[in-house]
Amino acid sequence: MKLVVDRDLCEANGVCVRLAPEAFELDDDDVLHLRVVTPTDDAHRARLEAAIRGCPKAALSWEES
């Protein structure tokens, strides 16, 4: 499983960056970059899932890798 972002939905509001700053980064042009796409352990998976649930645009999801 890997984390993916639907760029048509993402509005670069930074909610996921605040929830999991190790995994997400907004650049100076407000483009979201995924720095980490696979969880390192169960606790990290929970953080990424919180970011998925917290995205107000439902732009984040898991994808089969």
Ligand code: SF4
């Ligand atoms: S929380 Fe969702 S809409 Fe906001 S920057 Fe992250 S992916 Fe984009």
